Amino acid sequence: MDKLEALLIGGYWPELMAVTLGLLIRAGFTVDVICNNTAFRRSSAIRDYVLVKKRDLLARTAAEKIKKDYSLVVIGDDATLGVILNSDLTHEQKLRLLPILSDKNFGHIFSKIGLSVALQENGISTPEYRVARNEGELAAGAETLGYPILVKLDSSAGGVGIFECLDKADVEDLRKTLKLYPVLVQRKVKGVEVSLEAFYRHGELVHFAYSIPEKSKYRFGPTSVRSYQQIASLEPQVSDELRRVGKALGSHGFTSVGCIHAEHDNKRYYFEADMRPNLWIDQPRYLGEDWAKIIQRHFAEGAAGRHTGSFDISYPNSVLIPHYLRLTWAELIFNRYGVWKYLPENFLYVLIHYRILTWARWAVRKVYGFFLPKKVRVFFKRIRLQISVRSSPRTREGQAHQPAESHGPRPSMARLEDRR
Structure with a gap:
């Protein structure tokens, strides 16, 4: 087997980046x-x-980094997917970076x-939907689908930008x-939500995990406990459907x-597929x-290395697992959901970096913003920029100082990524 080399790109969600690494x-x-x-x-x-x-x-x-032939490229968060997708890279460069097979x-x-x-x-079964490009289409779509409905911002993450409407008054x-706009207007299907984390190579399913969210941090938000x-x-139809989804x-x-997993017809209706771990x-x-x-094993054996899904009698069929990064301090301290046995070896390091330091940075930004209003910060930033331009060797030699053109993700994500 050739040496396995991976490129991991991201950082907007450092805790996810750490788990993937x-x-x-x-x-x-x-x-x-990167x-x-x-x-x-x-x-x-x-x-x-x-x-x-x-x-x-x-x-x-x-784009420079992928001139090297990596075995696997992984994007670590939605914001980075948006940055690369909306960049001025060529289609070929994007396809080498993004977890898809074709520009289609x-x-x-x-x-x-x-x-x-x-x-x-x-x-593939998905909840009935309409696309609304303005207020009128939103109202019309809701009436056509019937209530309850979910209205979703096109590009959002972490449950932000999802609104439930039970009747016409909620829509108004x-x-x-x-x-x-535009937004997705989607009929709400009653049933049990199922999460399926999958890994594909060339559109073929290699492995997946099956869980049912039992508790969320907030409504429509990230789950904190799963079964x-x-x-x-599982019934064979689950893996068959995932194969079709991957293709x-x-x-x-x-x-x-x-x-x-719908109550009314016992079918699974797919509504989410984030192209990342x-x-x-x-x-x-x-x-x-x-x-x-x-x-x-898959990279060593190819198709023969796909997970067969043989039952392991040394483990129970079903396990309730909490995620320590999603629980409250009280739940961690009092071992809620038996979380202590699911703590990683570097638990204290992760806790300090991704909870305590994150909170500390948030507190510093709040204090900084209170004592230095935005107008004052912008004023000092302009002064620093002028000083740096005047002292730049290129500027002194008479060359124009050209700021880099920005090719960021969709505008909505700029406001949402910090709320993940």
């Missing part, structure tokens, strides 16, 4: 990282670390509307406050899929399904 290393990859977060700067586990704080430089840096698959990346269209066009209230089930105990989306890497990607190992071993 750990998984890749356990799977035997030598990992290079990141906008300094939390990984001193990690000895990374071979080559590139810090890129400016959005417009991230895609360009990644660009439409569903970080787009709820694009995903619904792709699923429907490929005959939403129309007064909703400013960003996992060994995939060998429909041209998946070539990690894909976090969501569906509703999620924070739960390493939890199935507590059920005997270690992603690191499965991915390593």
